[in-house]
Amino acid sequence: MLAEGGRRVRVWTREPAERTTSAVAGALWWPYRIEPEPLVGAWALESLGVYEELAARPEETGVRLVEGVHLGARLGELGSWAARVPGLRDADAGEGVWAQLPLIDMRAHLAWLRMRLLKAGGTVTERTVTDLAEVPAAVVVNCTGLGARSLVPDPAVRPVRGQLVVVENPGITTWLTSVDDASDGAGGAEGTDTSTYFFPQPGVLILGGTAQEDAWSLEPDPSIAAGIVARCASVRPEIAGARVLEHRVGLRPARDAVRVERQPLPNGRVLVHNYGHGGAGVTVAWGCARQAAGLAHPAA
Known part of the structure; x- marks a missing residue:
């Protein structure tokens, strides 16, 4: 700019x-x-x-x-900004919020x-x-x-570690997120907030994820990776057989x-x-x- x-x-x-x-x-x-x-x-x-x-x-x-759903979210619980996002709507049966984002x-x-x-x-x-x-x-x-x-x-700046798994896309065209901020460490790391999400990117599907407060390691954890794949496959079973292409780790700069x-x-x-x-x-x-x-x- x-x-x-x-x-x-x-x-x-x-x-x-x-x-x-x-x-x-x-x-x-x-x-x-x-x-x-x-x-x-x-x-x-x-x-x-x-x-x-x-x-x-x-x-x-x-x-x-891309179209997708935030499972567990509710329009009425989002900030005032949500009213200005085109097409943001509660999903049928109240299971989440759909949007094209x-x-x-x-x-x-x-x-x-x-x-x-x-x-x-x-x-x-x-x-x-x-x-x-x-x-x-x-x-x-x-x-x-x-x-x-x-x-x-x-x-005041601290890392929040995120781990992802990149797999071959078995044909999924919509994204999904489901965040569990109350996690007690499921997925292989004590103190890790776990979430389930997948994002279809060109040629691949990105699976996540974790949010480990004050964790600095950039090395992928195999047990965390297995937990990520299992959680995503519980939503879309075809993910279970997808070939793993890459593991990624990033440190969110939280404040x-x-x-x-x-x-x-x-x-x-x-x-x-x-x-x-x-x-x-x-x-x-x-x-x-x-x-x-x-x-x-x-x-x-």
Whole structure:
């Protein structure tokens, strides 16, 4: 957004996009594990409008509008933002909420975003930053996710570990989620909130998932993976025989509240924070980006 607004933008990143948490995400648009709700609703709706436009070019952008159901959800229990989501409706027999929502193939989408940035004159450099105040720029925008814990430093940022299993798609065309926040560790890891979800992405089906608070391991746990497959197969039996293609682990950058904030630096320089998006980074990405971009102007 900054580059397309005419600013000279240099992105410094420790990891290439394909090795970030974003690349691992199942990436269904939905406010999940993110606060504060009043701001999140506005950011999410702003992002939804962008994704609906991008879904007209799915092969290019990686964004598609896909039908599915949130089992256990109720329209009346959702935030005020839900009334502005087109087609959101209670399912028959009250088993959940149906919707056609953006589902994003993140590896394709990240590549498209990079090309869009480069076309706007931006650059991307793999470089580790150890001190935000020493970055030689009039405006520094901190979008480091979990890295903000040590870089800011901000101990309020903590990991919520998610594990996924990628399988050959046996013909499933709709997504499904069923979250059990009261889980007592089922699925092979003590203290793990388990959920059941599957997302049909191009050529594959992504199965999930877990939410392990303060867990840092990026190694897939075979027992957790087996639990994920079993839970998904209990809903759609054909998943049980699907060939496993890949295991993925990502660390959601959780925080009690997303931080989008302007902080003055010496000599009239500006630091803008945009991190702590938990499990809904994709959901609020464009809304947060627009707010952060609005804060990114040098001090008068």
